Amino acid sequence: MIDVEKIRRDFPILGREVYGKPLVYFDNAATTQKPQCVIDAISEAYCNENANVHRGIHFLSQHATDLMESARDKVRQFIGAGSTEEIIFTRGTTESINLLASSFSSAFLKEGDEVIISGMEHHSNIVPWQIQSERYGFRIKVIPVLDNGELDLEAFKALVSDKTRLVSITHVSNVLGTVNPVSEIISLAHSHGIPVAVDGAQSVPHIKVNVQELGADFYAFSGHKIYGPTGIGVLYGRKELLEQMPPYQGGGEMIKRVTFEKTTYNELPYKFEAGTPDYVGSIALAKALDYVQGIGMDNIAAYESELCSYAIERLNGIPDMRIIGNAEHRSAVVSFLVGNIYPSDMGTLLDRLGIAVRTGHHCAEPLMDRLGIPGTVRASFAFYNTKHEIDSLAEGIERVKQMF
Numbered sequence: 298m299i300d301v302e303k304i305r306r307d308f309p310i311l312g313r314e315v316y317g318k319p320l321v322y323f324d325n326a327a328t329t330q331k332p333q334c335v336i337d338a339i340s341e342a343y344c345n346e347n348a349n350v351h352r353g354i355h356f357l358s359q360h361a362t363d364l365m366e367s368a369r370d371k372v373r374q375f376i377g378a379g380s381t382e383e384i385i386f387t388r389g390t391t392e393s394i395n396l397l398a399s400s401f402s403s404a405f406l407k408e409g410d411e412v413i414i415s416g417m418e419h420h421s422n423i424v425p426w427q428i429q430s431e432r433y434g435f436r437i438k439v440i441p442v443l444d445n446g447e448l449d450l451e452a453f454k455a456l457v458s459d460k461t462r463l464v465s466i467t468h469v470s471n472v473l474g475t476v477n478p479v480s481e482i483i484s485l486a487h488s489h490g491i492p493v494a495v496d497g498a499q500s501v502p503h504i505k506v507n508v509q510e511l512g513a514d515f516y517a518f519s520g521h522k523i524y525g526p527t528g529i530g531v532l533y534g535r536k537e538l539l540e541q542m543p544p545y546q547g548g549g550e551m552i553k554r555v556t557f558e559k560t561t562y563n564e565l566p567y568k569f570e571a572g573t574p575d576y577v578g579s580i581a582l583a584k585a586l587d588y589v590q591g592i593g594m595d596n597i598a599a600y601e602s603e604l605c606s607y608a609i610e611r612l613n614g615i616p617d618m619r620i621i622g623n624a625e626h627r628s629a630v631v632s633f634l635v636g637n638i639y640p641s642d643m644g645t646l647l648d649r650l651g652i653a654v655r656t657g658h659h660c661a662e663p664l665m666d667r668l669g670i671p672g673t674v675r676a677s678f679a680f681y682n683t684k685h686e687i688d689s690l691a692e693g694i695e696r697v698k699q700m701f
């Protein structure tokens with residue numbers, strides 16, 4: 298199981314104070330803290346391994362290339378992909394979905410076609426499709442969210458038609474914590490020959506993901522939400538589809554041969570990686586994946602689920618507490634409102650007690666509109682959090698309540 302005190306010692310920042318209080322960091326859905334081994338991997342790369350990758354014949358360049366390519370293989374293994382050709386390094390989930398939307402739309406979408414997303418998407422799985430729909434004229438349809446925070450699967454079935462070309466949905470909601478039944482959604486879409494893209498920003502850090510077992514055609518996630526550095530992320534795509542899709546950006550690395558008359562593109566995955574990649578980020582991300590595998594994804598999921606249930610139980614004991622989202626399957630996120638207290642007031646006052654939570658619309662404004670609320674307070678957990686910290690949150694909320 299999880300030895301949380303030992304784990305906490307791996308994260309230097311968890312030892313610091315804010316406003317003279319021990320830091321209680323409950324903003325893990327926005328970004329996670331970094332273990333020393335990841336920080337050291339970045340430092341080691343710049344101290345001992347740095348040279349631009351792929352083009353060099355000299356020792357260091359080849360060494361850096363080997364490290365980056367073994368990082369790619371680590372990612373492949375971590376998400377259960379079949380080949381490193383299917384692992385594209387990006388800046389993060391947002392860039393992964395923009396790449397997908399731009400390139401997939403160019404290859405496969407035209408006027409009259411439809412793309413299905415859901416009512417609980419992060420803006421990064423809405424706006425890239427809107428931008429492309431203006432260009433290519435396809436329609437975006439939205440799976441409604443039920444009152445308990447689950448997707449309306451009956452409505453989804455009714456949305457699927459012979460015009461549907463892609464379904465793009467989040468695995469886990471960053472607001473409600475809902476774990477969507479992506480396997481079921483994928484089976485249904487596939488039975489109509491429709492590919493499915495999954496936003497894995499909030500799933501990969503918390504539950505074991507195997508893209509082949511899920512049957513996902515595309516899967517996106519961010520390094521910084523899984524204890525890795527900022528500026529690195531991944532788009533997994535099935536080779537057969539990626540091969541039919543045009544490059545996203547042009548430049549170095551993504552070409553085979555350039556003349557003024559005609560340019561031929563590099564093979565996968567380099568066709569989608571224009572310019573100098575964040576190889577240091579890839580190397581440090583691989584270290585982060587090693588670190589979480591060392592703890593074990595099953596252990597992480599079990600411990601975080603226990604934390605989440607404890608948080609819900611503690612918060613439900615507070616009068617005027619309203620927990621937003623009550624899905625049967627949920628991950629390590631709890632959103633709430635207390636009486637008439639504005640989320641930003643609650644967040645600011647909790648911060649003074651050393652408790653970091655996020656407040657606002659969480660980049661999911663359509664979901665806020667659906668729920669009829671302007672925003673929430675969100676506590677999101679990681680395996681280094683403790684029940685004791687959740688007690689501090691509950692006591693903090695009680696104190697803030699007394700001020701109003």
Ligand code: PMP
Nearest residue numbers: 389390391419421471496498519
């Ligand atoms: N999708 C979801 C569900 C998210 O929670 C986030 C980050 N809040 C993103 C996409 C975007 O991730 P990034 O900012 O790392 O690109």
